[in-house]
Amino acid sequence: MQPIFTDKQDFIRQYRSVCHYTLGKHYEDMGDTERYMALATLIANKANEVKTDNRGANRKAVYYFSLEFLIGPLLDNYLLNFGVRDLVEEGCADLGTPLDKLIEKEVDPGLGNGGLGRLAACFLDSMAAEGMDGYGNGMRYRYGLFRQEIEGGRQVEKTDNWLAKGYPWETRKPESAVTVTFGGHVERHEENGRFWFTLEGAEKIRAVPYDVPIVGYSGTTVNHLRLWSAEPYNEDFDLEAFNRGDYADAMKFRSDIEAITTILYPNDAGEHGRILRLKQEYLFVSAGLQTILRDYIRKHIRKGDTWEDLPKYVAIHTNDTHPALCGPELMRLLVDEQGVDFDLAFKIARQTISYTNHTVMPEALEKWSINTLRELLPRTYMIIEEIDRRYREGFPHNYDNWYEMLRDTAILWDGQARMANLSVIFSHSVNGVSALHTNIIENSVLKTFYELKPELFNNKTNGVSHRRFLGNANPPYARLITSAIGVGWLRDANQLEGLTAYENDASFQEEFAASKQWCKERLSAYIEKTSGVQLDTNMIFDVQVKRFHAYKRQLLNAFKILDIYNRMLDDPNYKPEPTAFIFSGKAAQSYTFAKEVIRLINSIADVVNNDKRVNEYIKVAFVPNFAVSNAQLIYSAADISEQISWAGSEASGTSNMKLQMNGAITLGTYDGANVEICDLVGNDNIKIFGLRTEEVDELRRNHSYWAWDLYNADRGRIGRLIDMLTDGSLARLSGNFESVRDGLMVNNDHDLVLKDFYSYAQAWAELTDSYRADRAAWNRSAIHNTAKSGYFSSDRTIREYGEDIWQISGSASRD
Ligand code: 26V
Numbered sequence: 001m002q003p004i005f006t007d008k009q010d011f012i013r014q015y016r017s018v019c020h021y022t023l024g025k026h027y028e029d030m031g032d033t034e035r036y037m038a039l040a041t042l043i044a045n046k047a048n049e050v051k052t053d054n055r056g057a058n059r060k061a062v063y064y065f066s067l068e069f070l071i072g073p074l075l076d077n078y079l080l081n082f083g084v085r086d087l088v089e090e091g092c093a094d095l096g097t098p099l100d101k102l103i104e105k106e107v108d109p110g111l112g113n114g115g116l117g118r119l120a121a122c123f124l125d126s127m128a129a130e131g132m133d134g135y136g137n138g139m140r141y142r143y144g145l146f147r148q149e150i151e152g153g154r155q156v157e158k159t160d161n162w163l164a165k166g167y168p169w170e171t172r173k174p175e176s177a178v179t180v181t182f183g184g185h186v187e188r189h190e191e192n193g194r195f196w197f198t199l200e201g202a203e204k205i206r207a208v209p210y211d212v213p214i215v216g217y218s219g220t221t222v223n224h225l226r227l228w229s230a231e232p233y234n235e236d237f238d239l240e241a242f243n244r245g246d247y248a249d250a251m252k253f254r255s256d257i258e259a260i261t262t263i264l265y266p267n268d269a270g271e272h273g274r275i276l277r278l279k280q281e282y283l284f285v286s287a288g289l290q291t292i293l294r295d296y297i298r299k300h301i302r303k304g305d306t307w308e309d310l311p312k313y314v315a316i317h318t319n320d321t322h323p324a325l326c327g328p329e330l331m332r333l334l335v336d337e338q339g340v341d342f343d344l345a346f347k348i349a350r351q352t353i354s355y356t357n358h359t360v361m362p363e364a365l366e367k368w369s370i371n372t373l374r375e376l377l378p379r380t381y382m383i384i385e386e387i388d389r390r391y392r393e394g395f396p397h398n399y400d401n402w403y404e405m406l407r408d409t410a411i412l413w414d415g416q417a418r419m420a421n422l423s424v425i426f427s428h429s430v431n432g433v434s435a436l437h438t439n440i441i442e443n444s445v446l447k448t449f450y451e452l453k454p455e456l457f458n459n460k461t462n463g464v465s466h467r468r469f470l471g472n473a474n475p476p477y478a479r480l481i482t483s484a485i486g487v488g489w490l491r492d493a494n495q496l497e498g499l500t501a502y503e504n505d506a507s508f509q510e511e512f513a514a515s516k517q518w519c520k521e522r523l524s525a526y527i528e529k530t531s532g533v534q535l536d537t538n539m540i541f542d543v544q545v546k547r548f549h550a551y552k553r554q555l556l557n558a559f560k561i562l563d564i565y566n567r568m569l570d571d572p573n574y575k576p577e578p579t580a581f582i583f584s585g586k587a588a589q590s591y592t593f594a595k596e597v598i599r600l601i602n603s604i605a606d607v608v609n610n611d612k613r614v615n616e617y618i619k620v621a622f623v624p625n626f627a628v629s630n631a632q633l634i635y636s637a638a639d640i641s642e643q644i645s646w647a648g649s650e651a652s653g654t655s656n657m658k659l660q661m662n663g664a665i666t667l668g669t670y671d672g673a674n675v676e677i678c679d680l681v682g683n684d685n686i687k688i689f690g691l692r693t694e695e696v697d698e699l700r701r702n703h704s705y706w707a708w709d710l711y712n713a714d715r716g717r718i719g720r721l722i723d724m725l726t727d728g729s730l731a732r733l734s735g736n737f738e739s740v741r742d743g744l745m746v747n748n749d750h751d752l753v754l755k756d757f758y759s760y761a762q763a764w765a766e767l768t769d770s771y772r773a774d775r776a777a778w779n780r781s782a783i784h785n786t787a788k789s790g791y792f793s794s795d796r797t798i799r800e801y802g803e804d805i806w807q808i809s810g811s812a813s814r815d
Contacts, residue, residue: 001219003083004043005087008087008091012094018042022037032101035096037165037166039088044171044213047222059313061808062133062801062808063135063315065318066120066322067319068112069120070117071109071124071225072109073628074169076472081467107167109144110145111138111139111140111141113266113547113588116320119464119654119794121465122468122794123794123797123801124136126793126795128215129221129491129810130799131216132808132810134798135223136225138225138284139264146158146159147159149625150624154595155598155599169212169213170212171210176291177209178287179206180230181199181203182279183375196339205230205232207283209287228284229261232257260279260280261280261283266590267547269589274368285325290333293333310348310352311351311352314352316352317355317806318423319358321365324419324422326353327427328381328422328426330352330353331346334349349426350427355429355431360649365418367416368419384412384417392406404448405452408448409449420446427456431459433459433460433652434652434653441457462654462797466489466661466794466795469658470661473635473658476515476518477636484508493791496789497790499783509779513779516637517537520535520541523634523636527582527623530625530630531621533619533621538578541639542642542667543639543642544581544583544585545584546653548598550594551650557581557644560764563717563761565604565607568617568618579618580620581619582623583622583623586625596740598622599733599737606733607729607730607732631655631658638664640665641667641668645671647669650671650674656668660789663782663786666681666785667689668688669756674686690752690760696752705749707744708745711745711754725740
C-alpha cells in the first residue's frame with residue numbers, strides 16, 4: 001500500500017490544492033471550519049480512491065443492517081488508520097491552524113441512541129481493519145438524536161442539525177437510487193397452473209443512498225457505510241395549487257415522504273410515530289436488499305451462478321429486530337421479481353440472514369399490529385403470514401406443552417407480529433452480546449426457541465474499536481504503550497498483553513499516571529467550558545457515562561454521593577478520598593423517570609458544589625450532550641468506571657470495555673460483560689458488589705423484597721436519603737423529586753437501588769481507600785486492566801462473527 005502522502009511537503013501541496021478547487025479560496029483566506037472542511041475533503045477523496053474494487057468478485061461480502069450507526073468524528077481516526085497522523089499534524093502546524101483545532105470543528109453525527117449504534121460503528125471499523133468486505137446499511141436521518149442542553153438542572157432537547165454546514169465525508173449516489181413502495185393491494189395471477197403476485201396501486205418512494213467511506217487500519221481496505229434518504233418518486237407536484245398560492249398543499253407530497261428520514265427515534269420513544277418508524281425499518285431494508293440483489297445479478301447470475309448460491313457470496317446481519325423485515329422482504333424480491341420458488345426462497349433467506357439480540361428488557365422487544373403491517377406492506381405481510389402458517393403446521397406435537405411452546409414462538413399472536421420471533425425464524429444464527437446475556441436469552445427471553453433448536457444459538461461478546469477509544473482518545477497513553485511494546489497493538493490488540501511486563505515498573509507507572517493527569521486536565525477544561533463546574537484534577541475521577549435508564553441505576557450512584565455528603569456533615573472527622581463524580585448521558589424525551597434522575601444529579605451537584613464544608617472532597621459534574629466526541633475525552637480521564645446495572649439487566653455494556661482499556665478500575669455488578677472483565681483482570685483488579693443474577697431472579701420469584709423494610713430499619717441512613725427527595729433539601733434548583741421517591745417506595749424499588757445500596761457504598765469506600773493507601777498499587781492495577789483489554793477489541797468480535805456466523809475471513813495479515 002502506497003502511503004497517501006509521500007512526505008509533509010506533498011501533504012501541504014495537496015491540502016492547498018483542495019482548498020483551492022473545492023472551496024475556491026486560498027488556505028490563508030479561510031477560517032478554521034473551512035480549513036477543517038478542506039482537510040476532511042482531501043482525506044475523504046483519498047479514501048474514495050482506495051475504495052476497494054481490488055477484490056475478487058468471488059469473495060463473500062457481509063452487509064450489516066442497522067437503524068443506527070454512531071460513527072463519531074472521522075478525521076483523527078482516518079489519519080491514524082492511513083498512518084499519516086504525525087505527518088499531517090506537523091503539516092497543519094506549519095500552515096497555521098494546529099490539527100487539534102481542526103478536529104474540534106468536526107460534527108459528530110448523532111445517528112444512534114447508545115451502545116447498539118456505537119457497536120455497529122465499531123464493527124465497521126473492525127471489518128475494514130480485518131480486510132473483510134463488510135458494508136453498513138442504514139438511514140441518513142436529516143436530524144440526529146436531539147442535542148441535550150441542561151436548563152435549571154433539566155434536560156432540554158434541541159434539534160441536532162448535523163447537516164447544516166454540509167458533511168464532507170458523504171457522497172450522494174443518485175445513480176444507485178431504488179424504488180420502495182408502501183400500501184396498495186396484492187393481485188394474484190395464474191397461467192398454466194403457475195401463479196404469481198403483483199402489488200398494485202402502491203405509493204412509490206425514491207430511496208437515494210449516500211456513501212461514507214470506512215477506512216480500515218493501514219488503509220488497505222476501504223469499505224463504505226450506505227445511508228438511505230427518502231425522496232419523492234417524481235417531482236410532478238400540483239402546479240395549479242402552487243399557482244393558487246397554496247404552497248403548503250402543493251409541497252405536501254414532499255414533506256410526507258421526507259418525514260421518513262427526518263428523525264431518529266429515541267430508544268423508549270413510546271407510542272409516537274410508530275407507523276413512521278415501521279416505514280423507516282422497511283425503507284432501509286428494502287432499499288439495501290434491492291442493491292444487494294442488483295449487484296448479485298451483475299456479478300453472479302450473469303456468470304452462471306444461481307440464486308441458490310446467494311449465501312455463498314452474501315451474508316446479511318440484522319442488528320437487533322429493527323431490520324427484521326429482511327427475511328420476508330428478501331423472499332418477496334426473490335419470489336415476485338426473480339421467479340424463485342417459495343420454499344427455496346425461504347431456505348436462501350435463512351442461510352443468508354443472521355440476528356443479534358441486544359436487550360432483555362421486555363418493553364424494547366418490538367411488536368407491530370398485524371393490521372398496520374398488512375395495510376402498509378401488503379405483500380411482505382402475506383409472506384410473513386404464510387411462513388407463520390407453515391411454522392404452525394410443521395410444529396412438533398410430541399411435546400406435552402406444545403401449545404405453550406407454539407404460543408411463545410409463533411410470529412403472529414393476539415393481533416401482533418412479534419419481531420424477535422420473526423428474526424429467529426428467518427435466521428441461521430442467533431447471538432447474544434456477552435456470555436451472561438447469551439445465557440439469559442437461551443434460558444428465558446428465547447427459551448423455547450433454544451429448546452427447539454439449540455444449534456441456532458451462540459455468543460459473541462461485544463468489543464470496541466481500541467484504535468479509536470485508546471489510540472485516538474488517549475494520545476499520551478497510546479504513545480507510552482507504543483514506546484514500551486511497539487506499535488503492533490494498533491493492529492493486534494492482543495499485544496497489549498505485553499504491558500504486563502511493565503505493570504510493576506515504577507517509572508512506567510509514573511508515566512502512566514502522568515498520561516492520566518494530562519487527560520484529566522483536558523477533560524476538566526472541557527467540563528468547565530460546557531457546564532461551568534471546576535474540578536480539581538488531583539481528585540479521583542469517578543465516571544458513569546451511558547444512556548439514562550432505570551436499570552442502569554444512575555440513581556444508586558446519586559444516592560451514594562448524597563450518603564457521603566450526609567456523613568461528612570454529621571462527622572467532621574470523616575474525610576473521603578477526594579473524588580469528582582462525573583456523569584453524562586441522554587434520557588429519551590418521553591422517559592420521565594430517567595429525566596428526573598438527570599435533574600436529581602444536577603440538583604445534587606448544585607448542593608454539593610456550593611457547600612464549602614465538603615467541596616474540597618467531593619464535586620459532581622454533569623457533562624451535557626454525551627456523544628462519541630466528548631466520550632473520548634471522558635473515558636481517557638477516568639480512574640473509576642461505574643457499571644452498576646442490576647445483575648441480569650445490561651446485555652453487555654461497552655463503556656465498561658472502553659474505560660478498562662484506558663486503565664480505569666471497574667466498580668460494578670456481576671452483569672453483562674463485567675463478568676468477563678472480572679475473569680480477565682482477576683478479582684484483585686476489579687471491584688464487584690451487589691446481588692448476583694440468580695439472587696435477583698429468586699427475589700423476584702418469591703416476592704421476598706419489600707423496600708419499606710429497608711426504609712424502616714435504617715431511618716438514619718436509607719430513610720434519610722429517601723426523605724431528602726421530598727423535604728426540600730435538594731429543591732433549590734427546580735423543586736423536589738416526588739416521582740423518584742414513588743418509583744422506590746410505591747413501586748417497591750423495581751431496580752433494587754436500596755437493596756444493593758450497602759454493598760455498593762462499601763465497595764466504593766474500599767476501592768477509594770485503596771487509592772489513598774497505595775497509589776503505586778493502583779497504577780499497577782490500572783495498567784493491568786489495559787494489558788488485559790485486548791480481548792475487548794471489536795477486531796476479535798468481528799473475527800468470531802466472520803468464522804462462526806458469516807463464514808468470511810478477512811484478508812488482513814496479522815504479523
Ligand atoms: C429499542 C428501540 C425501541 C423504539 C425506538 C428506538 C429504539 C432503539 C433501540 C432499541 C433497543 C436498544 C437495545 C440496546 O441498545 N441494547 C444495548 O446494546 C449494546 C450493544 O450490544 C449493549 O452493550 C447494551 O448492554 C445494550 O443495552
